[in-house]
Amino acid sequence: MAFDRVLTIMDELRENCPWDRKQTMDSLRHLTIEETYELSDAILEKDLNEIKKELGDVLLHLVFYARIASETGDFDITDVMDSLCKKLVDRHPHIYGEAQADTEEQVKQNWEQLKIKEGNKSVLGGVPGSLPALVKSMRIQEKARGAGFDWEDREQVWDKVREEIDEFRAEFKAGAVHDTERAESEFGDVLFSLVNYARFVDINPETALERTNKKFITRFQYIETKAKELGKSLKDMTLAEMDVFWNEAKTLKK
Template structure:
């Protein structure tokens, strides 16, 4: 890196070179905001996965990949005359100071509830200043592109703030049983309506997210851990039959279930 360039300047210069239509990378040069967005989501998940695995070298590597996404957007914005990396960083500085008056202005101690109320009030004022046709719903600031489990939990959290929520855990659990019955009713119908089945399964998933929220569990994290656990068990089950020289597709459900229970005991010990 040149002594005359800061790290951010060097990074931006590399990005400009990658985007150069003549001397850059063919893949990078043809990307757009829309084509990059799925990669950004994927990189965010890879950061979360690295954190879950606890390998700080991997965390550093994945965070760097996520930063590359930001630099990419900055270059696209600069090319189209909307913004550049410096204006993004400056905008973030202003926002952080504005949203933390208890740190940068009043210097007061607030409870977690007061902090959340202050945060929401400031964000509401920010939205109000952007457009006169403001969506004043308490759900207005929840991105439609958020991961489904997280969005469901966020919507439930917002509704709970105004009292639209179960007051007892029993009601939450009863709702899950109710949704299971409705799924089974659609599945067992004389003429199965696929869309109706999908709708009822969706309601069941939404109810399960609600149970996670009421038990102070992050639904997305819980499902991720459950999936990892299932994958680990299934790989051991596969290995068991491979070692016996057997094709898994030729094994009976009963045989696989017996090994599955053995694997569960093995991992517990």
């Protein structure tokens, strides 16, 4: 089997390769994060061949952690998979038990209630502290919704967005010296409310922002290319000149 071959190769590398022998869970951690982001990029680009390769890299890291833990007798890859299977069965009583869940929302609510029964002190306890802030805000709101704490409709959320924007703008009234810390807090409220609205209209804010980042990069690099063709640097160009190329870039196939 292919998975058995992966395990065999991992064992051989751990025993014979100086680099692989040296690695610890701590040393692999930042590399795992990097691989996860590379997988995310491939998914955004809809590059299936690259997705396949990046999934392999992520799988390598999972196998690597399990191999390291097996050396100290804490757990091995079989324990990892057994634990996963148990959790999946336990968290889906509507499939493997007597519970009822006919909608996605009911499944999410059951999931959060089960996690509380398993020992989580808070519905929000399962949100990793090291998540990027935008992703974290989305997960916090999803979990709160799973516990029944949410707005009733999206118009209420949009009213909240406008309220938060007005409060942020009020920090910059003409002639007033703004309080940076307070302004930052108000800006955070604006972002949080926008994430909330995005959730209500089925938009993933992290994906949306990253697509805009990529779009900006593509258009800005187009300006750089055109400037180079003219023998100019961006510093030598006026904003009006750059705007011409920016608008050209907007018409190109994405």
